[in-house]
Amino acid sequence: MSRAALLLALVALPALGEPTPQDVQKVMQHDFHARGQAGMDRVVQDGVQRVCTESHDRPPAELAKALQADQMKTIVYPQGSLLGDWQRGEAIAQSGRGLTWNDKPGDAAGGSCYNCHELSPQELSHGTIGPSLRGFGRSRGASAEVQRYVYGKIYNAKAYNLCSQMPRLGASGTLTPEQIKDLVALLLDPASPVNR
């Protein structure tokens, strides 16, 4: 079955009278305007956003599997070790900057990690939308496979869980490969406060 047919077959149609994601997109294209680095291309949904909207973040398993495999292909792994510098990683995790219409284009973005996750126990001001990552590397170690998983998850969370609320921080161009490596170190380096 083609991807389009699969989509049609598996995603429930909204009830009559309720606007579809396509209807909503049309209204947004009329009502929004580009500002700073935030262009109008951003109100156009991609397949992941469309399917997650239509299914209220509960996509049919078969479709989720197919789309996650597509997302996996977007991940570009750098050569060599994926373990950067945890101290730089901590600063990146703290920063909530980047990609908004009043962020200066070209300025370094942050990962907004603490907005949703607990990481270093010293930082009490952490959100709870995502799971706590305190002690993340302690049980998992820092093997090449674990590094690869963490790098991939930060680069494109939708490759692992299609309707995750976590941004695709690498695929969206928010973070550089170097920055993602620093975050991998924050999570996995035994010397990182996350693991001490």
Added chain:
Amino acid sequence: MRLATLAALAACATLAQAQDTAREIQRYRQMIAEGSPAELFELEGETLWKKPQGPKNVSLERCDLGEGAGVLKGAYVHLPRYFKDADRVMDLEARLLHCMTTLQGRSRAEATRRVFGSADRPSEFESLSAYIAAQSRGVKIQPGMSHPKEKASYELGRALYFQRVGAWDFSCASCHGEEGKRIRMQELPVLYKPESARPVIATWPAYRVSTSQFITLQWRMNDCYRQMRTPEPTFASETTVALIHFLTATARGETYRGPGNKR
């Protein structure tokens, strides 16, 4: 054994610290709720409401906010609603803009040059919102829900709430979708549920202590979309009005007690 004890002690200390922080925030909120700077904005809004402006040099005192020309009592809590003269659903700010362009003869461009103000200089819409919302204190929130365009606006608002969009794939529900969640220390109300929407909508617009600004619902929609990494929604557009309509309708039945105070 010793390590485990140490770890347990450390965990207790962290928990105690977190509880202290939460208690402090609660105490601060109580303190600022007692004497609100919002009153200053209400006074400024009253002056603006009565001040002749624009090419026609008239005040807004004949502006019909839905209860009849110049009627302020209970007007705010019945918005958003459908207006026949404009053939669209309007929230307070959209209606004020309508009155500025029709009654006062001002251009849309001039009237919207500065819709969100700063600590030292609030915008016209902020002061006017403070004044007008205050005239609905003690009245039940009941936005328009009967005209077909009101129903359509509500449905659009609901769909917008769940639309995943922007560079970070967020919808409103990404943050305001599950009970008991926080961004940093900020608790996040689940605004599609009446029990969560009621106390929130009952206290908007509001004075925001951290920035010393008076903030409106149009500002709230704008700044949420900014953080969602979308382009900018146009002030008083169908999108922002529909979202405000959906949130207000979800809170209907609650007694209005704003303008409130926010962190």
